[in-house]
Amino acid sequence: MRTVLMVAEKPSLAQSIAKILSRGNMSSRKGLNGACSVHEYTGSFIGQSAHFKMTSVCGHVMTLDFIGKYNSWDKVDPAELFSKAPTEKKEANPKLSMVKFLQVEGRGCDCIVLWLDCDKEGENICFEVLDAVLPVMNKPRGTERTIYRAKFSSITDTDICNAMNHLGEPNRNEALSVDARQELDLRIGCAFTRFQTKYFQGKYGNLDSSLISFGPCQTPTLGFCVERHDKIQSFKPETYWVLQAKVNPEKESSLTLDWDRVRVFDREVAQMFLNITKMAKEAKVESVSKKEKVKQRPLALNTVEMLRVASAALGMGPQHAMQIAERLYTQGYISYPRTETTHYPENFDLKGCLRQQANNPYWAETVKALLSEGINRPRKGHDAGDHPPITPMRAATEAELGGDGWRLYEYITRHFIATVSTDCKYLQTTISFSIGPERFTCVGKVVTSPGFTEIMPWHSIPLEESLPHCEKGDLFPIGEIKLLEKQTSPPDYLTEAELITLMEKHGIGTDASIPVHINNICQRNYVTVETGRRLKPTNLGIVLVHGYYKIDAELVLPTIRSAVEKQLNLIALGKANFHQVLEHTLDIFKRKFHYFVDSIAGMDELMEVSFSPLAATGKPLSRCGKCHRFMKYIQAKPSRLHCSHCDDTYSLPQNGTIKLYKELRCPLDDFELVLWSSGSRGKSYPLCPYCYNHPPFRDMKKGMGCNECTHPTCQHSLSMLGIGQCVECENGVLVLDSTSGPKWKMACNKCNVVVHFFENAHKVRVSPETCELCEAALVDVDFNKAKSPLPGDETQHSGCVFCDPVFQDLVELKHAAMRHPMHRGGQGKRQGRGRGKGRRPGGRLNPKKPKDKMAALAAYFV
């Protein structure tokens, strides 16, 4: 019997497809990566009985990146990224070990059926799967076909079975068009990002953005926000006049009429109309019309509409809303939340979904009424062939979902109920009046059948005072007629919901990536989210966009993406050659890049207005070792030190605080040391600004502090403060934090392990002696008499932190369980003492690490 491997794009689809094809008769197990499952059953395949293994990937298996050496921002000219720098495919998510998983499941299979999503990305993933799995599958006998592609447009029994009965082949051209897109995005995005980041960060001190990124989606997204900003800035309010008339159909009430001319912009003309109408004593009814009007129920819900409503009505940002939606989905409350489709397949169990909502206190009545009176078919929407619209799949209560989870679920459910409700119907009455020669109108609406607005009350037609009963020719006395002076007002900043609409309209991003792009421009400090979730561009965002406009507007126009996609489509259709399109497009952007670099002064002129040069920012902190003048500490992201005399910039570790370290100096270069700290519960270590950027010794890398410095005699170095091998990571050393008293600690100089010890000790020093058992440096501890926890009134002790029984209770590991033999197993048991006997399995010392500390130094020292 042959074995058929089948692969879907995500675990949920593998499950639903297997369920359909096996008619529910399958056995399921988790795969080795914990994320994907394998569903197995027996059935028939092309006329023969076969064993099926249905599984999935999690989106793309591979991702594209430059080969290692081109990832250095310092050594590589960004211009090289357009052609010279080779790229390679890497596993997209190493934690999932997807390639290994596919190979384990694919080994020994005879055929493969690719059930990836039916779009270009899916086609590309087909080939990623094939690349992984073909080498381990059984070789075909003769000319036998082994690779099949299932084409489906919805996850319904008929569609899936139909796809299984009409298997095709994966489309290489479509996959290639995605390869081209990936390579273009990578080369163009990284080149521009690296260039402008380095250029502007090297000049300005208060940009407050650690990355000045550019991308074919994020930059136009920012462009929309700045475009609106410009409209607001250039807006000139205009005064206009409106004629307002009130008539009294009955004595107590009055009716306000709208002027048919709406407004005029000339004061004298307006005054003339007022004078004319004032001469009339009565308003005459010219016509009365009544119309049955319909407010349509909504289309079924897709992702972008959900995100729009989440932002505009629930105040939830798109990124956050997607996270909530994903949680609701994985917990089974709603269907798959990433879909473009607004149309339900014919056989979708709408009634079943509705029935589950029959007991919710908020909408039980509406649901029960719909179920007994019969539901309305949802409106015909767009079928993108991906997933059904977002639908509640399980009843839920406010208590079990809580907060935003419930608010989003409630909206999705109300929306769903609305799609199977009737339209809202109302009667619209329009009365047309004449006052002298001028025409006025009054409109009234009366709901005849609320339909879906019952479940979506925010869409209901507002109650108005009913219009008087009247007929053509009736005369009403005029109560008041006056001229209102008003001003046109500027538009407001773009709301997130409006931005999503613009992005969708211009094809910027996809349903899954739109939230990411919006999030990006917020995180890069290009826009801020203001009240009402309006996006206000920052100075940085404005200057960037204005700069692109000045140099090359195509870099920011939304058309840039679609122009490239047109080219890519030619590849997909087999009408153009992959290499030619890639080369041609890269050539265009390479020229654009060089022109941008040559013209950067134009953008720089704009920068100068908003930002201060490095030399003028920051506050003096520590002295430069070259000129012995104070360097300035620039706190804005990315924080760094700048010596304005030498015009040198020194980068610093991020995400922590920097202080001067007792005015101590590095013995190598005379720079004053600074102390970096990640907070009271974290780590801290001193560093020399110069060494941090220019490692002094072989085997020291950029970005190392004194706790990794191999200087043999400096009192802050690893050699003087290092105690022993890290208890968790391979290459780390636990280093005494000499600033940490009285809550003394040592911290690993590689990973996040922190060991607290000797609380309240007066002094803790690392001794030159080492432990006979484990080779760790001994530690001298000094306590005050009153506070000493040492036995027998002692105040001093020297011993090994790991092996000395006196120290045992004074050492406590944070972040993870201690794996050192001394502290392994039961509390206080001495059986682990000594390496000879109590060695943990596989727990030998790293053989690369020289045993003797001085030998280690000799090895490192240049």
Add this chain to the structure above:
DNA sequence: GCAAGGTC
């Protein structure tokens, strides 16, 4: 440290 696209 960089893009955009899948998905967890």
